[in-house]
Amino acid sequence: MRNISDLIEQYLKQILSSSPGGAIEIQRSDLAEKFSCVPSQINYVISTRFTLEKGYYVESKRGGGGYIRIQRVDLPNLEAVQRHIQLTIGDQIDQTAAEGLVYQLEEACFLTPREAHLLKAAMSRDTIQLKLPLRDELRARLLRAMLVALLSK
Structure with a gap:
Protein backbone atom coordinates (compact mmCIF):
# COMPACT_ATOMS: atom_id res chain seq x y z
CA MET A 1 0.00 0.00 0.00
CA ARG A 2 1.24 3.48 -0.85
CA ASN A 3 1.64 6.09 1.83
CA ILE A 4 -0.17 9.42 1.93
CA SER A 5 2.86 11.34 0.62
CA ASP A 6 2.98 9.12 -2.49
CA LEU A 7 -0.74 9.65 -3.07
CA ILE A 8 -0.46 13.42 -2.75
CA GLU A 9 2.54 13.47 -5.10
CA GLN A 10 0.73 11.31 -7.65
CA TYR A 11 -2.37 13.50 -7.47
CA LEU A 12 -0.39 16.72 -7.96
CA LYS A 13 1.55 15.26 -10.88
CA GLN A 14 -1.68 14.07 -12.47
CA ILE A 15 -3.33 17.49 -12.33
CA LEU A 16 -0.07 19.13 -13.46
CA SER A 17 0.08 16.89 -16.53
CA SER A 18 -3.49 17.77 -17.50
CA SER A 19 -2.94 21.49 -16.91
CA PRO A 20 -2.66 23.38 -20.22
CA GLY A 21 0.11 25.70 -19.01
CA GLY A 22 2.03 23.10 -17.03
CA ALA A 23 1.26 24.97 -13.82
CA ILE A 24 -1.29 24.65 -11.03
CA GLU A 25 -2.35 26.75 -8.09
CA ILE A 26 -3.62 24.94 -5.05
CA GLN A 27 -4.68 25.85 -1.56
CA ARG A 28 -2.84 23.89 1.09
CA SER A 29 -5.94 23.60 3.30
CA ASP A 30 -8.14 22.31 0.44
CA LEU A 31 -5.60 19.65 -0.45
CA ALA A 32 -5.16 18.66 3.20
CA GLU A 33 -8.93 18.29 3.50
CA LYS A 34 -9.09 16.18 0.33
CA PHE A 35 -6.50 13.75 1.71
CA SER A 36 -7.61 13.99 5.35
CA CYS A 37 -4.20 15.08 6.55
CA VAL A 38 -2.63 18.11 8.20
CA PRO A 39 -1.40 21.01 6.02
CA SER A 40 2.17 20.35 7.13
CA GLN A 41 1.97 17.01 5.27
CA ILE A 42 1.24 18.98 2.09
CA ASN A 43 4.23 21.22 2.84
CA TYR A 44 6.44 18.16 3.29
CA VAL A 45 5.41 16.61 -0.04
CA ILE A 46 5.89 19.85 -1.94
CA SER A 47 9.23 20.73 -0.34
CA THR A 48 10.73 17.26 -0.88
CA ARG A 49 9.18 16.06 -4.13
CA PHE A 50 8.64 19.23 -6.13
CA THR A 51 12.08 20.83 -6.06
CA LEU A 52 13.95 22.73 -8.76
CA GLU A 53 16.42 19.84 -9.02
CA LYS A 54 13.48 17.58 -9.87
CA GLY A 55 12.17 19.99 -12.50
CA TYR A 56 9.58 22.03 -10.60
CA TYR A 57 9.34 25.67 -9.64
CA VAL A 58 7.27 26.29 -6.50
CA GLU A 59 5.94 29.64 -5.37
CA SER A 60 4.05 30.06 -2.12
CA LYS A 61 1.86 32.93 -0.96
CA ARG A 62 0.76 32.79 2.65
CA GLY A 63 -2.19 34.49 4.27
CA ASP A 94 26.19 16.50 -3.74
CA GLN A 95 24.10 13.34 -3.70
CA THR A 96 20.76 15.15 -3.39
CA ALA A 97 21.43 17.40 -6.39
CA ALA A 98 22.75 14.45 -8.44
CA GLU A 99 19.65 12.39 -7.68
CA GLY A 100 17.44 15.38 -8.50
CA LEU A 101 19.10 15.81 -11.88
CA VAL A 102 18.76 12.09 -12.65
CA TYR A 103 15.10 12.22 -11.59
CA GLN A 104 14.47 15.21 -13.85
CA LEU A 105 16.11 13.50 -16.84
CA GLU A 106 14.09 10.34 -16.22
CA GLU A 107 10.83 12.30 -15.94
CA ALA A 108 11.63 14.02 -19.25
CA CYS A 109 12.29 10.56 -20.82
CA PHE A 110 15.97 11.26 -21.54
CA LEU A 111 16.84 8.30 -19.28
CA THR A 112 15.12 4.96 -18.85
CA PRO A 113 14.10 3.91 -15.33
CA ARG A 114 16.89 1.31 -15.40
CA GLU A 115 19.53 3.89 -16.41
CA ALA A 116 18.30 6.25 -13.69
CA HIS A 117 18.45 3.47 -11.10
CA LEU A 118 22.02 2.58 -12.09
CA LEU A 119 23.12 6.23 -11.98
CA LYS A 120 21.61 6.73 -8.52
CA ALA A 121 23.39 3.61 -7.25
CA ALA A 122 26.71 4.83 -8.66
CA MET A 123 26.23 8.34 -7.17
CA SER A 124 25.41 7.12 -3.65
CA ARG A 125 27.65 8.18 -0.77
CA ASP A 126 27.70 4.48 0.17
CA THR A 127 29.31 3.73 -3.19
CA ILE A 128 31.71 6.68 -3.23
CA GLN A 129 33.16 6.30 0.24
CA LEU A 130 35.52 9.26 0.26
CA LYS A 131 35.71 12.33 2.45
CA LEU A 132 34.23 15.62 1.32
CA PRO A 133 34.95 17.56 -0.90
CA LEU A 134 36.68 14.79 -2.86
CA ARG A 135 33.47 12.70 -2.89
CA ASP A 136 31.44 15.52 -4.49
CA GLU A 137 34.20 16.21 -7.02
CA LEU A 138 34.41 12.55 -8.05
CA ARG A 139 30.62 12.29 -8.19
CA ALA A 140 30.51 15.30 -10.54
CA ARG A 141 33.12 13.82 -12.89
CA LEU A 142 31.49 10.39 -12.92
CA LEU A 143 27.97 11.72 -13.39
CA ARG A 144 29.02 14.06 -16.20
CA ALA A 145 30.88 11.27 -18.02
CA MET A 146 28.03 8.78 -17.65
CA LEU A 147 25.38 11.27 -18.80
CA VAL A 148 27.43 12.32 -21.83
CA ALA A 149 27.79 8.65 -22.78
CA LEU A 150 24.09 7.89 -22.23
CA LEU A 151 22.71 11.00 -23.93
CA SER A 152 24.90 10.76 -27.02
CA LYS A 153 23.60 7.32 -27.98
Missing part, protein backbone atom coordinates in the same frame (compact mmCIF):
# COMPACT_ATOMS: atom_id res chain seq x y z
CA GLY A 64 -5.98 34.46 3.91
CA GLY A 65 -6.13 33.81 0.17
CA GLY A 66 -2.75 32.11 0.07
CA TYR A 67 -1.89 29.51 -2.50
CA ILE A 68 0.92 27.29 -3.71
CA ARG A 69 1.80 27.49 -7.37
CA ILE A 70 3.70 24.55 -8.87
CA GLN A 71 5.10 24.79 -12.37
CA ARG A 72 6.84 22.08 -14.34
CA VAL A 73 10.14 23.22 -15.85
CA ASP A 74 10.55 21.20 -19.02
CA LEU A 75 13.81 20.31 -20.70
CA PRO A 76 13.03 21.04 -24.36
CA ASN A 77 15.74 19.29 -26.38
CA LEU A 78 19.01 17.41 -26.09
CA GLU A 79 21.18 20.51 -26.58
CA ALA A 80 19.35 22.33 -23.78
CA VAL A 81 19.64 19.24 -21.59
CA GLN A 82 23.40 19.08 -22.14
CA ARG A 83 23.72 22.77 -21.18
CA HIS A 84 21.55 22.14 -18.13
CA ILE A 85 23.78 19.21 -17.12
CA GLN A 86 26.94 21.32 -17.40
CA LEU A 87 25.39 24.12 -15.32
CA THR A 88 23.91 21.80 -12.70
CA ILE A 89 26.92 19.57 -12.15
CA GLY A 90 29.82 22.02 -12.14
CA ASP A 91 33.04 20.93 -10.40
CA GLN A 92 31.18 19.33 -7.49
CA ILE A 93 27.71 17.92 -6.91
